[in-house]
Each structure stands twice: as C-alpha cells, then as structure tokens.
Amino acid sequence: MRLDSYDRWPNLATMMFDRARAWADRPMLRWFRDGTWQGMSWGVFARQAASVARALRAAGVSPGDRVLIVSENRPEYPIAETALMAIRAVPVPTYITNTIADHAHILRDSGARVAIVSGAQLARRVALAGELDLLVTMEPFTHPGLKVAAWSSLTTDTRGFDDIAAEARTISRDALACLIYTSGTGGNPKGVMLPHRAILSNCKGAADLLHALPRQDEVYLSFLPLSHSYEHTAGQFFLLSEGAEVVYARGVETLAADMLTVRPTIMTMVPRILEVIRARILGQVAREPAWRRRLFDRAIELGRRRVDGERLSVLERLQDVVLERMVRRKVLKRFGGRLRATISGGARLEPEVGRFYLGLGLNLLQGYGQTEAGPVIAANAPGATRIETVGRALRGVELRIADDGEILVRGDLVMLGYWGRPDETAAAIRDGWLHTGDIGELDEDGYLRITDRKKDMIVLSGGENVSPARIEGMLIAEPEIAQAVVLGEGQAGLTALVVAADGCDEVAVAATVSNVNKRLSVTERIRRHAIVKPFTIDNGMLTATQKIRRHVVTREHAGLLQKLSA
Numbered sequence: 001m002r003l004d005s006y007d008r009w010p011n012l013a014t015m016m017f018d019r020a021r022a023w024a025d026r027p028m029l030r031w032f033r034d035g036t037w038q039g040m041s042w043g044v045f046a047r048q049a050a051s052v053a054r055a056l057r058a059a060g061v062s063p064g065d066r067v068l069i070v071s072e073n074r075p076e077y078p079i080a081e082t083a084l085m086a087i088r089a090v091p092v093p094t095y096i097t098n099t100i101a102d103h104a105h106i107l108r109d110s111g112a113r114v115a116i117v118s119g120a121q122l123a124r125r126v127a128l129a130g131e132l133d134l135l136v137t138m139e140p141f142t143h144p145g146l147k148v149a150a151w152s153s154l155t156t157d158t159r160g161f162d163d164i165a166a167e168a169r170t171i172s173r174d175a176l177a178c179l180i181y182t183s184g185t186g187g188n189p190k191g192v193m194l195p196h197r198a199i200l201s202n203c204k205g206a207a208d209l210l211h212a213l214p215r216q217d218e219v220y221l222s223f224l225p226l227s228h229s230y231e232h233t234a235g236q237f238f239l240l241s242e243g244a245e246v247v248y249a250r251g252v253e254t255l256a257a258d259m260l261t262v263r264p265t266i267m268t269m270v271p272r273i274l275e276v277i278r279a280r281i282l283g284q285v286a287r288e289p290a291w292r293r294r295l296f297d298r299a300i301e302l303g304r305r306r307v308d309g310e311r312l313s314v315l316e317r318l319q320d321v322v323l324e325r326m327v328r329r330k331v332l333k334r335f336g337g338r339l340r341a342t343i344s345g346g347a348r349l350e351p352e353v354g355r356f357y358l359g360l361g362l363n364l365l366q367g368y369g370q371t372e373a374g375p376v377i378a379a380n381a382p383g384a385t386r387i388e389t390v391g392r393a394l395r396g397v398e399l400r401i402a403d404d405g406e407i408l409v410r411g412d413l414v415m416l417g418y419w420g421r422p423d424e425t426a427a428a429i430r431d432g433w434l435h436t437g438d439i440g441e442l443d444e445d446g447y448l449r450i451t452d453r454k455k456d457m458i459v460l461s462g463g464e465n466v467s468p469a470r471i472e473g474m475l476i477a478e479p480e481i482a483q484a485v486v487l488g489e490g491q492a493g494l495t496a497l498v499v500a501a502d503g504c505d506e507v508a509v510a511a512t513v514s515n516v517n518k519r520l521s522v523t524e525r526i527r528r529h530a531i532v533k534p535f536t537i538d539n540g541m542l543t544a545t546q547k548i549r550r551h552v553v554t555r556e557h558a559g560l561l562q563k564l565s566a
Contacts, residue, residue: 005241006200006201006203006204006207006241007200007204009200010169010170010171010172010173010196011085011168011169011171011172011173011175011177011196011200012082012085012177012196012199012200012237013082013085013086013165013168013171014165014168014169014171015200015237015241016045016046016049016078016082016237016240016241017046017049017082017086017161017164017165017168018165019042019240019241019243020042020043020045020046020161021046021165023042023243024041024042024043024046025041025042025043026041026042026243027039027040027041027245028040028041028042028045028240028245028246029045029075029078029245029246029247029248030245030246030247030248030262031073031074031075031247031248032248032250037261040075045075045078045079045082046161046165047157047158047159047160047161048079048155049078049079049082049083049086049161049164050083050086050157050159050160050161050163050164050165051154051155051156051157051158051159052079052080052083052154052155053082053083053084053086053087053164054157054164055153055154055155055157056083056084056087056089056114056136056154057087059114059134059149060133060134061084061087061089061114061134062089063087063088063089064088064089064090065089065090065112065113065114066089066090066092066110066111066112066113066114066179067080067084067089067090067091067092067112067114067115067116068092068094068103068106068107068110068112068114068115068116068117068126069081069091069092069093069094069115069116069117069227070094070095070096070098070103070115070116070117070118070122070125070126071096071116071117071118071122071138071226072096072118072119072225072248073222073223073225073226073231073235073248073249074118074138074248075248076116076118076138076151077226077236078226078236078240079155080116081093081178081236083164085168085171085177085178085196086164086165086167086168086171087164087167088171088175090176090177090178090179091177091178091179092106092110092112092178092179092180092181092191093178093180093226093227093232094106094181094227095225095227095228095521096118096122096225096227097521097522097523098125098521099125099519099520099521100125100128100129101129101519102189102521103125103126103129103130104129104130105188105189106181106189106191107126107129107130107132108130109181109188109189109190109191109419109420110179110181110191110419113131113132113133113134114132114133114134114135114136115132115134115135115136116136116138116151117135117136117137117138117141118137118138118139119138119139120137120139120140120141123135123137123139123141123143123148124141124143127143127146132146132147133147134147134148134149135147135148135149136148136149136150136151136154137149137150137151138151171196172196173195173196173197173200173412174195174196174197174416175195175196176193176194176195176416177194177195177196177198177199178194178232179191179192179193179194179419180192180194180227180229180232180371182229182370182371182372182465188470190418190419190421190424191418191419191420192229192371192372192415192418192419193415193416193417193418193419194229194371194374194415194416195415195416197412197413198373198374198412198413198414198415199233199237199374200412201374201394201396201397201411201412201413202233202238202374202375202376202394202413203233203237203238203241204394204395204396205376205379205394205395205396205397205413206234206238206376206379206394207238207242208381208394208395209343209365209379209381209382210242210266212381212382212383213340213341213363213382214340216265216340217243217245217265218239218242218243218244218245218265218266219244219245219247219262219263219264219265219266219338220235220239220244220245220246220247220264220265220266220267221247221249221258221259221262221264221267222235222246222247222248222249223248223249223251223252223255223258224268224270224346224463228346228463228464229369229370229371229374229375230268230270230345230346230369230375230376230463231268233374233375233376234268234343234376235268239266244265244266247262247264249262252273255273256277256334259334259335259336259339260334260336261336262336263336263337263338264335264336264338264339265338265339265340266339266340266341266342266343267335267339267342267343268342268343268344268345269342269343269344269345270344270345270346270347270461270462270463271344271346271347271348271349271350271353271461271462271463271490272347272460272461272462272463272492273462274344274349274353274357274364275350275353275461275492277334278353278356278357281331281334295323295326295327296327298319298323299323299324299326299327299328299359299360300356300359300360301359302316302319302320302323302359303320303323303328303358303359303360303361304355304358304359306320307355307358307359307385324361328360328361329361331360332360332361332362335362339362340363341363341364341365341382342357342362342363342364342365343365343366343367343379344364344365344366344367345366345367345368345369345375345376345379345463346459346462346463347459347460347461347462347463347490348450348459348489348490349366349387350490351387351388354366354387354388355387358385358387363382363385364385364387365379365380365381365382365385365391366379366380366385366387366389366390366391367379367380367390367391368390368391368448368450370436370438371415371465372414372415372428372434372436373409373413373414373415373434373436374413374414374415376394376413377393377394377397377399377407377409377413377436378390378391378392378393378394378397378399378448379391379392379394380392380447386447388449389443389447389448389449390447390448390449390450391447391448392445392446392447392448393409393446393448394413396411396412396413397409397410397411397413398410398411399442399448400433401440401441401442402435404439405439405440405441405451406435406436406437406438406439407436407438407439407440407448407450408433408434408435408436409433409434409436410432410433410434414429414432414434415429415434417429437457438450439451456468456469456550458486458487458488458489458494459489459490460488460489460490460491460492460493460494460523461490461491461492462492462523464523466486466488466494466523466524468485468486468487468494470524471484471486471494471496471516471520471524471526472484472485472486474516474519474520475496475498475512475513475516478512478515478516479501479504480500480501480504480508480509480511480512481498481499481500481501481504481509481512482499482500482501482502482534483498483499483534483535483548484496484497484498484499485497485498485535485548485550485553485554486526487550487554487561491565492527493525493526493527493528494524494525494526494527494528495526495527495528495529495530495561495564495565496513496526496528496529496530497529497530497532497553497557497560497561498513498529498530498531498532499531499532499533499534499535500531506531509529509531510529513526513529528564528565530560530564532557532560535548535553539556540552540556541553541556
C-alpha cells in the first residue's frame with residue numbers, strides 16, 4: 001500500500017468502503033457470541049453499514065444530527081459509526097460505565113436525540129437520561145413512550161453499498177467526523193470535535209510505525225473501549241485500514257485466555273494492564289527455584305543491555321541466545337506467542353515497566369497524545385525506542401515547546417474545537433497551535449519527554465481522564481467533609497485526602513465517601529481515602545485566595561499516599 005493513501009481518502013467512511021471494495025472476502029472482524037467465535041468479512045461489513053445508513057436516514061436521522069453510541073466492543077460499533085459518517089450524521093461514542101447523570105449531561109450538551117445501545121441495562125440508563133426520538137437496541141428492550149427499533153431491523157437491506165459509498169465520497173476532510181467527550185477541568189465532560197482529517201492524519205503517521213515491522217497478516221486483539229479516543233482511532237480505523245483482522249476480546253477479565261486463543265500479532269495497551277501482567281509474571285517467578293529465578297533475572301538483564309545498544313561479550317551473546325529459548329519465548333507465550341509489537345498509550349508508562357518488557361524481547365512502543373489531537377501526537381518507532389520518552393512526533397505533526405515548557409502541536413490532527421464552547425476552543429487553539437496543557441522537553445534527536453501536567457487533570461493508568469475538581473466538589477458539598485483533594489495520576493484508581501468537618505469521625509467520613517461513590521461512574525470512584533489535618537495558609541497548603549496547592553499537599557503527604565497505595 002502506498003503511504004499516501006490516507007491523503008487520497010477524503011474521509012473515514014470512504015476509506016472503509018474503499019477497503020471493502022478491494023477486500024470483499026477478506027476477514028475483517030471476529031467476536032465471541034453464543035459460545036463460539038464468529039467472523040465477518042469486509043464485504044458483509046460494507047453491505048450492513050450501507051443498510052444501516054439507509055434505515056437511519058429513513059427513520060429521520062439527518063446530516064449534522066448527533067447520535068450516541070453506547071456499547072461494548074462488538075462488530076455493530078464500526079458498522080454504526082461508518083453508517084452515520086456516510087450520511088453526515090455525527091457519532092458520539094460514550095462509555096458503558098457512564099451513570100444516568102453522565103448520559104444526561106452528554107445528551108443535553110450535544111443535543112443528541114437518537115442513541116444506539118447494545119444491552120438492555122445500558123438502554124435503560126440512556127432511556128432515563130433524557131428525551132429521545134429514537135433508541136436503537138442490539139438486544140430486546142422496551143420503554144414506555146419511547147420509540148425503540150431493533151438493530152436487526154436496520155441490517156436487512158441486501159443491496160450493495162455503491163450508492164452510499166458514492167454519497168460519502170463528497171464529504172470533506174474538514175467535516176466533523178465524531179464528537180468524543182472528555183472530562184474538563186470544570187468537572188463536566190466536554191465534546192471534542194474531531195474532523196475526518198484528524199483521524200486520517202493519525203492513521204498516516206501510525207502507518208510509518210507499522211510498516212517498519214516485517215509485513216505479515218496482522219491480527220489485532222481489541223479490548224480497550226472503543227469510546228476511548230485511543231482505541232477509537234487505532235482499533236476501529238487505523239489497523240482495519242491496514243488490513244488487520246480485528247478480534248474483540250470477551251473482556252478484560254478474560255484477556256489472558258483470549259490472547260492464548262487469538263494469538264494476536266499486535267495490540268495496544270494501557271500502562272495499568274502492562275503493570276498487572278508484569279506483577280503476575282514476577283509473582284510466578286518468585287515461586288520458582290533459585291536457579292530459575294537467576295536465569296530469569298539474567299535474561300532480563302542481557303535483554304535490556306542489548307536494547308540499550310550495549311556491546312555484549314562473546315560469552316554474553318551465547319548466553320543471550322540460550323536464554324531467548326529457555327526464558328523469553330516461554331514467557332511471551334502468555335501473549336499468544338506471535339505478538340510482534342504492542343503500543344502503550346493513554347497514560348504514563350513507568351520506564352522500569354517498559355524496560356522489563358523490552359528485556360523480555362517484546363517490541364514495546366510508548367506513545368503520547370490526547371483526544372484533542374485525534375489522539376496520537378508522538379510515538380517510539382520499532383528499532384528506535386527510547387522507553388523513557390514518548391518518541392518523536394508522527395509524520396505531518398509539528399511539535400514545539402513553548403517558553404513555559406508547554407507542549408504545542410499543529411497539523412491536520414488538531415480538533416475543530418470543543419462543542420458549544422468557543423471560549424475554551426480559543427484558549428486551546430491559538431494561531432493554529434493546540435496547547436496541550438502538558439509540560440515536556442525535546443532532546444537533540446527530537447524525542448519528547450513528558451515532565452509534568454500543566455492542566456489540572458488526572459489520567460489513570462488505564463487511560464481514563466478524570467477531573468478531580470468535580471469529585472472534590474461533591475465531597476465538600478457533604479456536611480461531614482470540610483476539605484478534599486483527589487489524587488491518582490498514573491494510578492489504577494483514585495485516592496482522596498479529606499479533612500473531616502467539626503464533630504465528624506472516621507466512621508461518618510467513610511460513610512460519606514461511600515455515598516458519594518454511588519453517584520460516580522466506575523472510573524471516578526474513590527478507592528482509598530484518609531483523614532488529614534486541615535489545609536491552611538500557614539502550613540502552605542492554601543494560597544492567599546484559599547485555593548488548595550495540590551502539589552504541596554501531595555508532597556507533604558507522600559508517605560501516607562505511598563502507604564495507601566501499597
């Protein structure tokens with residue numbers, strides 16, 4: 001495939017239909033349902049996408065209409081998105097972990113009046129969240145006073161897709177492709193308007209990384225939610241456009257078994273998953289005899305040194321060859337035995353975790369991005385990895401460091417703006433440069449290192465973006481809590497440091513935290529909390545205007561936070 005294909009496609013729907021026309025009989029999607037793995041070819045996908053497009057238009061969906069998609073990863077997801085994009089409607093991918101209140105905000109903010117939902121439980125939440133003109137459900141569901149259509153009724157049209165594909169081809173690269181909600185510093189999620197060019201630009205830059213590997217038939221195991229911009233671009237558009245068969249994992253809890261069954265050649269990961277797998281491997285090694293533990297440690301050591309470019313002695317090279325067979329290949333079999341590369345993104349990867357996998361011989365590539373940039377900005381390339389960095393800017397991406405250290409980005413990957421928020425859009429994009437809110441530095445070879453976060457946002461190790469301000473506001477709104485700071489950057493879950501109100505003890509505070517958690521989505525819930533002394537101006541934890549100095553609080557309670565996370 002020519003590298004400029006992504007420049008020639010005017011939009012994502014056209015890209016998908018063009019691939020279907022060229023690869024009609026090629027395996028495209030695989031998923032587990034009714035006790036067995038099932039598959040779909042590109043030709044069937046395109047026919048169903050065209051059928052859904054016609055049916056939605058007949059049901060009243062018009063160009064510009066926003067349509068919620070609330071579903072687990074399954075083949076209906078890319079079918080629905082491609083269909084909506086083809087008729088100029090705007091998909092709004094939404095997390096299945098959202099509460100009714102979360103859905104209500106997104107429905108109200110986006111103005112969406114149509115939703116496509118998988119299971120009955122998810123359908124109920126969306127139905128209770130706001131007024132809808134139409135709810136499409138993939139499983140049986142009814143709701144009083146609401147027009148509900150079965151997904152199966154949308155896919156019955158057996159005609160080809162040429163008419164829908166021809167219509168889609170006239171859509172501009174600058175047109176709005178999708179609206180992805182990400183948490184804002186004020187608490188409520190805000191809609192990021194991504195044009196077709198942003199995701200196409202990401203695909204073009206990522207193609208350079210994939211093409212640096214020896215070409216083969218790729219099998220990609222998808223388990224991160226398609227509502228997350230990272231998986232939305234990588235797993236739904238990029239890897240499919242490159243001819244990979246995308247296999248939807250049954251769930252995170254079955255990921256280990258699915259890797260053994262599917263035997264993927266490529267995966268995307270978030271740091272938390274890599275950390276969990278590493279901990280399990282080390283736990284098993286700790287139970288082995290001493291001589292096996294020494295072999296494992298030696299395999300990691302030599303692997304790291306080789307990756308770092310150190311010259312090994314003749315004896316060490318011989319040891320490395322033996323350990324490759326005795327240790328590394330056996331360990332990597334838990335990934336299916338065929339994994340050639342995995343890309344870590346969505347949150348910061350601890351360099352030590354990265355070096356562990358590189359020492360095992362796994363081609364681990366760390367990247368960096370944010371939803372406002374499609375989302376990928378930079379990534380390490382195969383054979384040129386510096387694991388303590390997030391790599392170099394993708395092709396077509398301009399990147400520079402502002403005087404205050406903030407990372408600025410320019411190019412086709414930049415969003416159109418925030419939905420209905422012109423002031424925030426103007427603050428984020430100035431003179432064409434996206435102000436990322438992250439602080440970083442570039443080395444002499446153009447590798448980017450992230451050193452801090454300028455904006456007040458928590459990114460958990462699973463890649464979820466969480467606004468601490470919203471949760472802190474809910475906590476201090478309760479009479480039992482006087483002050484609160486929510487922390488958790490790079491962690492699996494959130495921790496709260498709270499100051500109890502006068503007369504309230506640990507039992508009362510714990511009950512309050514539990515009650516607040518009931519009103520939060522899964523990723524926003526507080527996993528650990530501790531009562532601390534008040535934050536004051538005198539102890540340096542408050543500014544003169546009574547704002548909490550988060551970095552001071554974090555520093556002063558570092559020991560306590562370490563104990564809580566142990």
